[in-house]
Amino acid sequence: MHQPSDYIRNCYDSVAREYAERFTDELAYKPLDRELLTRFASEVRERGPVYDLGCGPGQTTAFLHACGADVCGLDLSTEGLREACERHPGVKFQPGDILALPCADASLAGVTAYYAIVHFSPTDLRRAVAEMYRVLQPGAPLLLAFHIGEGSIHVDEFLGRPVALDFMLFTPQNVKGELLAAGFATVEIIERDPYPEEHPTRRAYLFARKPE
Numbered sequence: 001m002h003q004p005s006d007y008i009r010n011c012y013d014s015v016a017r018e019y020a021e022r023f024t025d026e027l028a029y030k031p032l033d034r035e036l037l038t039r040f041a042s043e044v045r046e047r048g049p050v051y052d053l054g055c056g057p058g059q060t061t062a063f064l065h066a067c068g069a070d071v072c073g074l075d076l077s078t079e080g081l082r083e084a085c086e087r088h089p090g091v092k093f094q095p096g097d098i099l100a101l102p103c104a105d106a107s108l109a110g111v112t113a114y115y116a117i118v119h120f121s122p123t124d125l126r127r128a129v130a131e132m133y134r135v136l137q138p139g140a141p142l143l144l145a146f147h148i149g150e151g152s153i154h155v156d157e158f159l160g161r162p163v164a165l166d167f168m169l170f171t172p173q174n175v176k177g178e179l180l181a182a183g184f185a186t187v188e189i190i191e192r193d194p195y196p197e198e199h200p201t202r203r204a205y206l207f208a209r210k211p212e
Contacts, residue, residue, distance in 0.1 A: 002121045003166060005097050009076040011163045012056075016079035018159035020057035024087055027059055032192050033114075033145070034063065036205055040112060040143045041067030048109030048137065053098050054116025058084030058091060064112065065091045074098075098128045103135040111136060114145045117175075118167050125170070126178055133182045136210040142184065146170055148191065148202040172204040184208040 012019065027034055037060060044050050045068045052061040055073030057080060064071040065088075072092040075081050084093045096102045098116060111132050117125055132142055149169030156164050172189045179187050188207040194200050 002124060003119050005076055005099060008119050009078070011158070011165055012077035013079040014163060015159045015161050016077055016083050018161065019080065020083035020087065022159060024057045024059050024083075026197075027063055029195055029197055032190075032205075036143060036190070037063050037112070038067055040064070040110060040141060041069045043141050044069050044110035047140075049107070050110040050112070051101070051103065051108055051135070053111060053113040053132075055084060055093065056080050058088045058093060060112060060114045061093065062088040062091050069110070074101075098131060099124060101131045101135050105134055106137050108135045108140060109137055110141050110143075112143045115147070117144065117146055117170070119165065120168055125175070126182075129178045129182045133184060133210060138210055139212045140210050142179075142208045142210070144175065144206045144208070146175065146204055147199070148172060148204050169201065170204075172206065175204070175206055179206065179208045183211065185211045
């Protein structure tokens with residue numbers, strides 16, 4: 001189901017404080033996430049600007065910044081970015097839409113998107129992947145993280161507020177297929193079970209690279 005960007009922005013603006021309080025410290029109990037983000041940072045360090053898409057309150061952006069990456073967090077939600085700036089002074093953030101990235105072609109040394117595709121229909125996912133491919137430099141890496149499954153989960157309440165959202169699930173092979181179709185190469189799939197603190201879905205991480 002397609003959920004317009006303006007609708008998603010309004011939903012996350014309405015829960016920005018609650019979202020930040022819930023997730024801003026989540027990397028503390030996610031050792032695999034930290035390991036993969038550190039690996040990503042080691043590849044992009046001193047190679048140019050990096051974008052962390054769908055950054056929310058900025059926890060992954062701040063982690064990459066601490067690892068030495070020249071990173072900027074990008075998110076639809078104005079209120080979410082306000083939380084990010086307050087919690088992570090000195091880290092760069094800006095508003096933007098993954099479906100129309102505010103970046104020139106082949107301008108980025110890397111892209112991360114941690115659970116940023118969770119509200120995308122299959123058509124939106126294809127468009128987002130094409131945008132990521134467009135903005136990456138030849139040879140640059142992409143790191144995607146998402147919930148594994150099929151179909152969607154609908155909620156009428158989110159973080160204690162009356163917010164209606166559809167959370168989309170994807171199989172790793174489906175997302176890999178979209179990446180390859182967009183032109184990416186050497187797609188690596190890593191999976192894990194959920195941590196006790198998380199929603200009970202398996203997680204997937206896909207490393208991909210734009211060909212040289």
